[in-house]
Amino acid sequence: MIADEVARITGRPVAEARRLAGGDTAAAFAVRLADGAEVFAKSISPSMPGAAAAEAASLRWLAEPGVVAVPEVFGDGEGVLVTEHVASGSPSARAAEELGRGLARLHAAGAPAFGSAPPGGPADAWIGLAPMRNEPEEDWPTFYARHRVQPYVRRAVDEGVLNADSARVLDQVCEALADLAGPAEPPARLHGDLWSGNVHWGEDRAWLIDPAAHGGHRETDLAMLHLFGCPQLDRIVAAYTEVHPLAEGWRDRIALHQLFPLLVHAVLFGYGYSAQATAAARRALASH
Incomplete structure (x- = not known):
């Protein structure tokens, strides 16, 4: 269950996990934690071993110089990545x-x-x-x-x-x-x-x-x-x-x-x- 894995990774209880549309390589979820905070989680296919760890390392490396907006990584497990949830807008x-x-x-x-x-x-x-x-x-x-x-x-x-x-x-x-x-x-x-x-x-x-x-x-x-x-x-x-x-x-x-x-x-x-x-x-x- 995605909620259980998010709770384990974040160390915080989950109130609700909502499946999002799209996602070619993973199932994506908006997850509301019990304290009201919202995070983004993706569940990656077991046929892609190491993908969550690779993406987490990539995001952290891109964020390191502080020059582009990259979602903060809260943690990853085998096949699950939890990051900051970013609301959608329009190109400007x-x-x-x-x-x-x-x-x-x-x-x-x-x-x-x-x-x-x-x-x-x-x-x-x-x-x-x-x-x-x-x-x-x-x-x-x-x-x-x-x-x-x-x-x-x-x-x-x-x-x-x-x-x-x-x-x-x-x-x-x-x-x-x-x-x-x-x-x-x-x-x-x-x-x-x-x-x-x-x-x-x-x-x-x-x-x-x-x-x-x-x-x-x-x-x-x-x-x-x-x-x-x-x-x-x-x-x-x-x-x-x-x-x-x-x-x-x-x-x-x-x-x-x-x-x-x-x-x-x-x-x-x-x-x-x-x-x-x-x-x-x-x-x-x-x-x-």
Whole structure:
């Protein structure tokens, strides 16, 4: 029972647990404690071992610099995460600009290495319903090819959603990554799964939720925001670049940084996304 687990984690009796709509990877609940406080809880599938601990570590790491709004973590157990409950609001220009500036400062807070996990977080983590390995490497092209693109190319081929010709195109991208990646940058502190659904618009600001945090390239978070669209995206990017200008040609590299999430979607949801991944790979090669 979610109420029993929340009571155990928080050390406070539960008055009511209300199931919330949505949630692709977990059942979500608004939980009212006996003292009147409300928290958010998610119950994660047993098929995703360590996911609660990985997300808790990610949230704490993103909150550490104090530059973006992130729900406070109250605790986690096996398959359950309890955090601050954030009321919903509407996207606003002011919130978007604050998010852009905060995201730039978050990235600048840095990480020990490309592929480093958050402190206390497991190397074997998750992005949505898919496993994700955090393994430190000396440079971003090596990390991205070895621990993001190539594992999912192999899995997509094995599961029959990516053909041999498409796999060869993706392999060509991995071989050319050092030339395609743009100017070298230090490891950034990434949200890691920053599609629009993981930007929660509160009453007066935007919050980052459901992270898959790791050390990576800062253009990855921005490419994720572009993948499925995001409210006020132009304002977010403009405010970001005021604080931390992006390297020349970053828009041409969006397709490169979208390869990993597209391949993940291909494995989870089928051939349509593998076609998009192949098209993105061809754009990445053509941009060089």
